[in-house]
Amino acid sequence: MVDHARAAEREWARHTPAQRRGRAVGMLLAALVLAWAWRRVAATTNWAFVLDAGVQLQDMGLRMFPPDSPYLVQLTRPVIDTLHIATLGTVLGVLMAIPLAFLAAGTTTPSRRVLRPAALLVLVTSRSVNSIIWALILVVLIGPGLLAGIMAIALRSVGFVGKLVYEAIEEAPELPVTALHTTGAGRAHALAFGLIPHVQPVMAGVSVYRWEINIREATILGIVGAGGLGMALQSSIDALAWSRVSVILGVILATVVVAEWVSARVRSRLA
Amino acid sequence: MSAPDLVLEVDGLVVRYGDGPDVLDDLSFSMGPREIVGLIGASGAGKSTLLRAVQRLVEPTAGSVRLAGTELTTLGAGGLRDARRHMGMIFQEHALVDRLTVMENVLCGALGRTSFWRALRRTFDPVDVAHAFELLERMGLSGLEDRRCDELSGGQRQRVGIARALLQNPKLLLVDEPTASLDPAASARIMTLISELCVEGGLSALINLHDVPLARRFCPRILALHEGRIAFDGPPSELTDAVLTEVYGEEAVEAHVAVGRGAKDDHGD
Amino acid sequence: MLAAFYGVVAAWTVDVDGARIAEGAARAADFFGGWLRPDFMTRWADIREGLVESVAMTVVATAAGFLLSVPFGLGASKNLAPGPIYAACRGALAVFRAFHEILVAILFVAMFGFGGFAGVMTLGVATVGFLGKLLAEAVEEIDPGPLDALTAAGATWACRIMYGVLPQVMPRILGLTLYRLDINFRESAIIGLVGAGGIGATLITAFARYEFESVSAILILIISMLFGAELLSSRLRRRLL
Numbered sequence: 006m007v008d009h010a011r012a013a014e015r016e017w018a019r020h021t022p023a024q025r026r027g028r029a030v031g032m033l034l035a036a037l038v039l040a041w042a043w044r045r046v047a048a049t050t051n052w053a054f055v056l057d058a059g060v061q062l063q064d065m066g067l068r069m070f071p072p073d074s075p076y077l078v079q080l081t082r083p084v085i086d087t088l089h090i091a092t093l094g095t096v097l098g099v100l101m102a103i104p105l106a107f108l109a110a111g112t113t114t115p116s117r118r119v120l121r122p123a124a125l126l127v128l129v130t131s132r133s134v135n136s137i138i139w140a141l142i143l144v145v146l147i148g149p150g151l152l153a154g155i156m157a158i159a160l161r162s163v164g165f166v167g168k169l170v171y172e173a174i175e176e177a178p179e180l181p182v183t184a185l186h187t188t189g190a191g192r193a194h195a196l197a198f199g200l201i202p203h204v205q206p207v208m209a210g211v212s213v214y215r216w217e218i219n220i221r222e223a224t225i226l227g228i229v230g231a232g233g234l235g236m237a238l239q240s241s242i243d244a245l246a247w248s249r250v251s252v253i254l255g256v257i258l259a260t261v262v263v264a265e266w267v268s269a270r271v272r273s274r275l276a
Numbered sequence: 277m278s279a280p281d282l283v284l285e286v287d288g289l290v291v292r293y294g295d296g297p298d299v300l301d302d303l304s305f306s307m308g309p310r311e312i313v314g315l316i317g318a319s320g321a322g323k324s325t326l327l328r329a330v331q332r333l334v335e336p337t338a339g340s341v342r343l344a345g346t347e348l349t350t351l352g353a354g355g356l357r358d359a360r361r362h363m364g365m366i367f368q369e370h371a372l373v374d375r376l377t378v379m380e381n382v383l384c385g386a387l388g389r390t391s392f393w394r395a396l397r398r399t400f401d402p403v404d405v406a407h408a409f410e411l412l413e414r415m416g417l418s419g420l421e422d423r424r425c426d427e428l429s430g431g432q433r434q435r436v437g438i439a440r441a442l443l444q445n446p447k448l449l450l451v452d453e454p455t456a457s458l459d460p461a462a463s464a465r466i467m468t469l470i471s472e473l474c475v476e477g478g479l480s481a482l483i484n485l486h487d488v489p490l491a492r493r494f495c496p497r498i499l500a501l502h503e504g505r506i507a508f509d510g511p512p513s514e515l516t517d518a519v520l521t522e523v524y525g526e527e528a529v530e531a532h533v534a535v536g537r538g539a540k541d542d543h544g545d
Numbered sequence: 546m547l548a549a550f551y552g553v554v555a556a557w558t559v560d561v562d563g564a565r566i567a568e569g570a571a572r573a574a575d576f577f578g579g580w581l582r583p584d585f586m587t588r589w590a591d592i593r594e595g596l597v598e599s600v601a602m603t604v605v606a607t608a609a610g611f612l613l614s615v616p617f618g619l620g621a622s623k624n625l626a627p628g629p630i631y632a633a634c635r636g637a638l639a640v641f642r643a644f645h646e647i648l649v650a651i652l653f654v655a656m657f658g659f660g661g662f663a664g665v666m667t668l669g670v671a672t673v674g675f676l677g678k679l680l681a682e683a684v685e686e687i688d689p690g691p692l693d694a695l696t697a698a699g700a701t702w703a704c705r706i707m708y709g710v711l712p713q714v715m716p717r718i719l720g721l722t723l724y725r726l727d728i729n730f731r732e733s734a735i736i737g738l739v740g741a742g743g744i745g746a747t748l749i750t751a752f753a754r755y756e757f758e759s760v761s762a763i764l765i766l767i768i769s770m771l772f773g774a775e776l777l778s779s780r781l782r783r784r785l786l
Contacts, residue, residue, distance in 0.1 A: 038604060039604060039605070039608050041601070042600070042601040042602075042604035042605045042608075043601075043605050045597065045598065045601035045661075046598075046601050046602060046605055046661040046662060046664075046665055046742075047662075049598070049660045049661050049662075049742070050657075050658075050660060050661065050662040051657075051658045051660065051662075054656075054657050054658030055657050055658070055662060058656040058657050061655060061656045062656050065652075065655060065656075129772065129775075130768060133731070133767070133768045133771040133772065134764070134767075134768065135731060135732075135734065135735045137647065137735050137738060138734070138735060138748070138764070141738070141748075141749075141752060145752070221645055222645070224645065225645050225647045225648060228647060228738075228739070229738070242651070254644075254648070257644070257645075257648070258643060258644070261643070
């Protein structure tokens with residue numbers, strides 16, 4: 006039978022003392038970092054502004070509503086521009102991404118030492134720099150307008166699409182390609198028939214997904230001058246035409262929602 | 277008649293989902309202390325639903341359920357929690373928290389009487405901890421208290437679930453298909469264990485079983501459900517083939533009777 | 546085919562101003578020259594301040610965002626939350642995610658003034674939206690068994706969540722939080738462009754002054770920090786799982 010005296014003395018703890026110390030130290034460190042970060046932010050904060058934020062919001066709200074509906078017509082061109090920026094940018098980005106993906110994938114790269122790291126570097130750089138920053142750079146280089154926006158979107162999309170595609174390439178089964186090699190097919194043929202059919206759905210799906218994200222980004226690139234709705238927004242804000250700002254925000258929201266819906270439909274058709 | 281020492285009284289219980297048919301239709305029965313009742317019936321007859329309705333995991337549509345005199349169907353959230361502490365439920369799929377250790381899972385049985393902060397910091401009442409160790413030893417799981425539950429075998433997980441229910445110090449055990457995926461020897465072992473635990477702890481138990489011979493062997497009283505109603509309530513000796521045919525249908529009875537004859541010859545365990 | 550037609554029409558309607566590009570080429574030389582000579586020193590004080598502020602904003606926003614995403618996420622889970630709360634939380638999370646961070650930043654700068662506080666609010670809102678939605682999705686996929694068992698044992702609502710829900714979803718959510726830390730740092734670099742603090746503000750000032758050497762220095766720093774952050778977070782995430 007069970008020894009009650011012995012059982013009553015037994016203690017249980019979820020973590021060993023060593024683990025508890027480790028956890029305590031970890032939490033203390035995290036708390037310290039958080040405390041430092043908060044103080045740093047609070048140091049540059051104008052608390053008077055924070056406190057009257059509610060008033061500011063109310064003020065803006067009053068000025069934004071009722072929205073300036075007639076202005077809606079003037080937004081047709083910017084909306085189309087935004088669409089162009091996103092779509093052409095995505096196409097350009099995908100066209101650049103696909104060869105890069107093949108160079109970056111361990112299984113298909115012709116040169117592991119040189120080309121692969123180079124391709125990976127290009128992809129990571131593209132991913133690290135936000136499209137707005139690309140847009141900023143391009144506006145300086147080639148002037149404001151749609152082209153800057155298109156290129157900015159393209160440059161950002163290369164990394165996103167490229168990464169997902171090269172990961173798909175690396176995860177694709179080797180057997181079909183090997184099998185095709187044994188039938189005497191050249192390298193390109195083997196890839197075309199053994200690998201591409203496998204990777205194609207991913208490429209298509211990722212491209213459409215990136216297009217959807219790009220619509221969202223294209224709507225605001227105009228703030229730095231790269232065309233589209235963002236430019237209308239910036240000029241309305243500068244002119245303090247808040248009732249127009251609310252119209253533009255509504256259009257932006259609608260555009261993004263429609264794009265999301267379209268993207269979801271297309272992607273489910275692809276799957 | 278409501279005797280003061282009845283553990284469970286079910287009166288006119290009806291459970292219906294939406295506009296569908298009645299899953300349980302005007303059920304009435306009662307259980308006294310130290311009673312082990314086997315619940316049998318075809319799949320879909322409402323056995324699991326009955327267990328869940330007693331716990332109010334499924335809300336009764338009508339009727340009354342009384343646990344040791346307390347009416348359960350009208351309790352508010354706090355009262356229901358208190359009442360549930362006196363009923364231990366053992367689930368068919370064990371329902372353990374996989375990422376937590378065996379000890380943490382067993383101690384879940386004490387959560388009803390542990391404050392949030394103690395539960396968060398895992399500093400349970402030493403009495404509960406000692407009891408948990410005792411139960412683990414009784415289940416043959418000593419030494420496993422710091423293992424994660426997803427590292428255990430099916431049989432071990434089931435026993436953790438049993439320990440968890442017993443830690444509550446319940447008056448009533450509601451057991452849902454304890455032998456569902458077990459072979460005959462293991463089934464007999466688990467039923468023996470449950471019977472012993474009930475006797476040791478003075479508990480009553482309502483056990484949902486699909487295996488009729490097993491129910492006959494271990495349960496002094498059998499309740500048979502057919503299409504949501506009680507088709508039989510009495511000792512196994514009175515459970516005739518006629519009743520079984522009504523409950524299960526003809527071909528099934530042939531199979532059951534055959535297995536039953538085989539089981540009666542099996543003295544080993 | 547349709548796509549190709551669209552491409553041609555669209556490209557034709559886009560204004561490609563040759564003269565502007567030629568002008569830009571000259572500036573490009575200037576710019577790329579600056580790129581090849583990154584200057585970390587001249588504006589080092591500003592750069593350091595900008596980076597420190599970006600890091601601080603990221604930390605506070607991610608921590609606060611994580612903490613707040615728990616109630617919103619639990620409230621947006623169909624299997625846990627009663628009807629009205631579910632609708633409210635789902636709605637709130639959708640609103641948080643609806644607008645691009647730049648637009649949110651503009652709003653918060655107008656409300657709270659320039660500086661890091663607006664940035665923290667912007668990133669915080671984005672974090673709550675991101676993590677809250679993913680948490681709700683994870684909670685809706687949990688095994689209901691353990692939760693039922695805890696209900697049957699008479700545990701309070703809080704204990705039920707703590708033992709029955711969180712252990713099943715926390716590892717994934719912590720991983721996602723680390724990922725979000727990465728994203729937030731990336732975004733902290735750009736919301737500064739509209740005045741919400743961080744290295745983005747330093748960047749745009751350098752840009753406005755045509756100080757391309759500083760611009761390239763800042764961009765190099767941002768990119769290397771993001772490299773490092775991504776490496777760190779993916780390693781930590783692998784440890785967690």
